[in-house]
Amino acid sequence: MSKLSLGGKQSSGKINSWVEPSFGELLGATNRSLKKGPLSGESKTTRWPSTGDQAEKKSRKRKVDPHVSSNQISVSSEAYKPDQDEPWVDLYAPQSQAELAVHKKKVEEVESWLRDHLDKSKKGGAILLLTGPSGCGKTATVQVLAKDLGFQIQEWLWMKFYLEFLLRANKYSRLQMSGEKVTEDRKIILIEEFPNQFYRQPGGLHDILRQFVKTGRCPLVLIVSDSLSGDKNSRLLFKDVLHELEIHNISFNPVAPTSMMKVLSRIVTIEAGKSCGRISVPDKGALDLLCSGSSGDVRCAINNLQFSSFTDSCLERRLWASKKGKSASKPSVKAKGRSKSSKSTDMQDESPAIGGKDASLFLFRALGKILYCKRESYESTQAPKLPPHLTDHQRDKLLVDPELVIERSHMSGEFFNLYLHQNYPDFFSDVEDIARASEYLSDADFLTAEWSSRSTMLEYGSSVATRGLMHANSSRAQASSKSTAGFKPLHKPHWLHINKMYRENFLTAQSLFLNFCLTPVSLLTELVPYLAKLTNPMRNKAQIAFIQNVGHLSQKRVPARLRLEALNDKDPGILDADSEHEDSSAAQSLDPESAPGNATTEPNLPNSQDPSGELSASQPQPTSTEALLNEEDLLIEEYDSD
Ligand SMILES: Nc1ncnc2c1ncn2[C@@H]1O[C@H](COP(=O)(O)OP(=O)(O)OP(=O)(O)O)[C@@H](O)[C@H]1O
Known part of the structure; x- marks a missing residue:
């Protein structure tokens, strides 16, 4: 029914010990079946490859307490064989808050919520929602806090058990397992997996x-x-x-590179100590690659570290050789001069590390890479020399590859350009530069204007926009330029709101002026403005309201500064229908005057039975057949063939 555990995933690891090793074949193990393994950090409980006799392995397992510091370890090198049975993510699972690779503040936030709500005198069940990318230590945090605060974790796997059991877990105490100490009856229910059905219909x-x-x-x-x-x-x-339901949401970030490095270094030090130099200890460059390849997923990073540490494997040797080669080939300037922040933002050397996670970029970061436009200086001999009249265009080498940035943003170049268009002025300090940048953006637009060549030209369009924008910003021409950097909030394109309003206005106009049989453009740019000029009243209130709203644009008071929707650092580069839906309230609130008859409100369709709905003689008349039918009161009789 439920998986009852204190240490959730660790114990599940043990339960799975009958599962065949995942990398047996790769590593020349006696057991050759190859199963889904934890290379990508997907499986939390899959066992690690086996290379020897099971009994021997059992006795070897956990001879050394993995959580003692490296200098406490004294295992003879003779006895040492890499502990390939035990996944290092489990072996080196954090035992205390200090060991957690999670930001201290997040841990404190979770701790304080738990402290508040473990108090049994409070009535009703409180709900805490932990969100964030996979492998950033959400579960590990709860497990560590369970020890510290002395509560039990009753873990529920949605996929396997019926939902009502959640409510039963509420009623009954946790079962006492043989050999377990009787602890205080403090517990939490932990749920980590949700059936797909809930994503489609969360009502249940x-x-x-x-x-x-x-x-x-x-x-x-x-x-x-x-x-x-x-x-x-x-x-x-x-x-x-x-x-x-007053659900308290705490959002975790990907593990920071420095914390990740600490975790990996600690494991490497302990393992190296145990092996007395018999395992290949990855150098700093290789650890860097593991960190960047894991995209803040500590489970993925540790799994990759363990995989790479099997010295027997010729496959591994090849992997490390290629990685080391890569890290060695980095230009020396970069290695020396890279600041803390540039380390995490570089893109060129981000060809994904082996076993690394998909390096997709959140839109926020992707835009930052273009707008902040980081450069590195050329070594004096390499710097390209431009003729004297072009020295204004001299730029240092770009640290980012704009095409790669767009690709990893998972967004079409056109939409990406929209975001750039909305946000670029804040990053410029010279009006001439802004003018040049806007020319590039217009050129990019123009390249994709022709529908027949559009699909081919899209990529060129986004290259022109991004590269043009970066080039135009003379305040970021040199690596050393100290421009008005600092954090600048990014916003969603106002175009999205305008486009939404346009579509809604068009639909409203179509339904209100159906009889005119005009195209949407003609309706909105010819008929409605014309009607707005006429003084005679129109057919009905809805039409009048719409004409006043849409037909008098130039006379309408436009708020000085539009309220823009800020772009979140987790916003994906995807425009979902849902977010547009959410926009509607914001759209309405932009201009309070636009409320009556606004496109966002349900249009009141003209009522043909309403005598006051007659068009006055001075109004343009509908020309459709339907209108003729109305006017002539034409009766169509049913034709009977008999
Ligand atoms: N210092 C550390 N901090 C956090 N986790 C660590 C650390 N060292 C090892 N680990 C292991 O890394 C894994 C982190 O995964 P965890 O289950 O906590 O991720 P998560 O954020 O809950 O994401 P998911 O939903 O994918 O499980 C755990 O198996 C944990 O034991």
Whole structure:
């Protein structure tokens, strides 16, 4: 029924010990079946490859406490064989808050919520939602806090068990396993996996949560990982009930490179100590590659580290050889001069590390790479010499590859350009530069204007826009330029709002002036402005309101500064219909005057029975057949063939 555990995933690892080794074939093991392995960091519980006799391995396992510091380890090199049985993610699972590779503040936030809600005197079940990318330590944090605060974790796997059991878990105490100490009856329910059905129809989940909030007797912790493309699964699942059920949401970030490096270095030091130099210890460059390739996923990084540490494997040797070669070939200037921040933002050397995660970029970061436009200086001999009249165009070498940035943003070049267009002025300090940048953006637009060549020209368009924009910004021409950098908030393109309003206005115009049989453009740019000039009243209120709204654009008071929607650092480069839907309230609030008859409100269709709905003689008359039928009161009789 439920998976009852204190240490959730660790114990699940043990349960799975009968599973055949994943990399047996690759590593020349006696057991040759090759199964889905944890190389990509996907499986939390898959066992690690086996190379020897099972009994021997068992006795070897955990001879050394992995959590003692490296200088406490004294294992003879003779006895040492890499512990290939035990996944290092489990072996080196954090045991204390200090060991967690999670930001201290996040841990404190979770801790304080748990402290508040473990208090049994409080009625009803409180819900905590932990979100963030996969492998950033959400579960590990809860497990460490379980030890510190002394509560049990009752873990529920949605995929395997019926949902009502959540409510039963609420009723009954956790089963006491033989050999377990009787602990205080403090527990939380932890749920990490949700059936796909809930993503399609979250209503069922919401009902259960509502019931839980009313009748719950312990806190419920929900862990939802964002997908690789940055989609917020949690948004799909909990958007509607977050406020209603007072679900407290704590969002985790990917593990920071420095913390990741600490974790990997610690493991390497301990393993190297155990092996007395018999395993290949990855150098700093290789660890850097592992860190960057894991995109902040500590599980993925540790798995890759373990995989790469099997010295027997010729495959591994080849992998490291290629990685080392790569790190060695980096230009010396870069290695020396790279600041803390540029380390994490470089793109060129981001050809994904072996076993690394998909290096897709959140839109926020992708835009930053173009707008902040980092450069590095040429070594004096390499610098290209431009003729004297072009010295204004002299630029240092770009640190980013714009085409790669767009590719990894998972967004079409055109939409990417929209975001650039919205945000670039804030990053410029010279009006001449802005003028030049806007020319490039116009050129990019022009390149894709012709529908027949559009599909071919799209990529050129985005290259012209991004490269043009970067080049035009003379305040970022040199690596050393100290421009007005600093953090600048990014916004979603206002174009999205305008386009949405245009579509809605068009639909409203179509339904209000159906009889005119005009194209949307003609309706909005010819008929409606013309009608707005006429003084005689129109047919009905809806039409009048619409004409006043849309036909008098130039006379309307436009708010000085439009309220723009800020772009979040987790926003994916995908424009989903959902977000557009959300926009509608914001769209309306932009201009309070536009409320009556606004396109966003349900249009009141003309009522042909309404006598006051007659068009006055001075109004243009509809020309459609339907209109003729109306006017002539023509009766169409049914034709009977008999
Ligand atoms: N210093 C560390 N900090 C956090 N986790 C660590 C550390 N060292 C090893 N690990 C291991 O890394 C893994 C982190 O994965 P965890 O299950 O916590 O991720 P998550 O954020 O819950 O994402 P997912 O939803 O994919 O499980 C755990 O197996 C944990 O034991």
